[in-house]
Amino acid sequence: MEVGSGPLRIQVVSDGRVGMENQALGLAEAIARLTPADITVKRFRWRRAFDWLPVRLKALWMLDPAGDAPFPDVSGPWPDLWIATGRATLPLSLVARQRSGGRTFVVQTQDPRMDPAAFDRVVAPAHDGLTGPNVVAITGSPHRITPDTLDAAAPDFAGRLSPLPRPRVAVLIGGTSRAFDLTEDHALALADRIEAAVREAGGSLMLTFSRRTPAVARSAMSLRLSDLPGWIWDGTEPNPLFAFLEAADHILVTEDSANMAAEAASTGKPVHVLPMIARRAPGKFAQLHADLQARGAARPFDGTLETWSYAPLAETDRAARAVLAGMKRI
Template sequence: MENQALGLAEAVARLVPARIEVRRVRWRPLFDRLPSALKTRAMLDPAADSPFPAEDTPWPDLWIGTGRATLPLGLWAKVLSGGRTRVIQTQDPRWRTADFDMVVAPRHDGVQGKNVLPITGSPHRITPERLAEAMPPFAGAIDALPHPRVAVLIGGRSRSHDLTVDHARSLAELIAAAVDTAGGSLMLTFSRRTPPEARAAMTERLSGLKAVIWDETGPNPYFAFLGTADHILVTEDSANMAAEAASTGKPVHILPMVARKSAGKFARLHADLRDRGAARPFDGSLTPWTYEPLAETDRAARAIVERFVSPRA
């Protein structure tokens, strides 16, 4: 969630001079699940960052909030700042959208309203420059890998999907066959949601390939994998990883998961990505294709600047 807010803030800062401050907020556990409308400032966790400026400190021009915990805080900021602070909310707030100055919502969530800007996926921090900066520290491990290089981004258990051991083994066999047939190599990373037994099964099968498999020790090579890949394979449970992969212009292959409940919003996202030429279901082959890289975070930032920043410049 932090990457969504920070990615959008950084995109704004690429357009206009800006200083970004990050505030991480949470509620006391006793009050966390209360409806946002019933929360008060006294219910905030005292160990969290203070969400508002100190006394005699200017209010920000823009407030970008992500996640349920931020909802009432953003609305209070509008009031306490005397309307100076423009409040931007990402994701589906499940709140009256008209209460915010803008809602940057994933198109697949179907959020509607006059001040709603639908985008494909969610805001993120991926840019060509960031990927280029991330690659040199991992060059020693990656440069020796033959092309095509296949980045594999594995998610895990969520409300809508699961990754069982049997399914993990099946995916590993499918991936290994594709990489072997293409004469390529593998760059594999897991999510914190990946079940340990599924991680172990995939690692055991795929470690015999020409591969770099991140074991969560040392710096995270995620950006370097995206930047150096020829193909990107992403499990269908993560909207963020799919959108980030599609921002690279590399072919994005969607890996199936075990469905736990209706995953309609993910199906809508993948259909959106297919319509834009970015993603296809993984069919076991590594046929390349091209498309215009998605730049939805930059598009949202331009809309924010045009609507809220330029008139004050």
């Protein structure tokens, strides 16, 4: 493909879910740190009646008109680079590659569960086991965490976080998925272990939950940990996650999320992995955590706040360089 000499035109395509969008946006931002670029985000939705259809059966007329138009009009230029994440975006990525006539380099993050040759590049977690000449396998998933993004987030929350006693412990709780569960009893057991460790160290707590956290588990943990100094984010104020990571001396993360683990390991701070209830063999999650342990980033939480150091994970930057190499921009 041929790309002009001006800033790279990058289009991030998302169905609006923050976790999905941040993967594509994180990769786009990493590319923009390496070469001049303009980033545009397009958010779309499929009409509810057609959302369940397989990728190959979806048609553009099934898109919800309330969303952004993902493709340029007849007179508009195609982006140089298209980055999308998640199964909902697959039909659009396939159309973009076909309609652009080679003008747009199409990148899909995550395992598309179809032939990766349908895209120009696929950036997939190594623990998914996807291989191919155009596959870039990375530890975890692309994300937006960098020292600069954390530093930029800190001032907005400094008034609440700076007075907290050290060590400050950021706790990132996931939830129910096909592989794991988080019952009320297990949530309380985790809370007891977290409370004991924070009190023993004389530190403070910075706790946030995922959208997948069951309400009963969220309530149980919030109540049990409410007497500790710190902040339990209830979701009603601006999200302090980046500020939590910047302020933390230790990060505790449940084992159910590749995204949270990779983000935590990008900070260079000790990452303690909290166990969940396994619904099936952990499989790829066990591979991910074994990789993080081999890199010195993560260890199973043993009830203490042991300190160690390691080279921060920089897999999103590595994927960005691979994309630019595929575009012959570096």
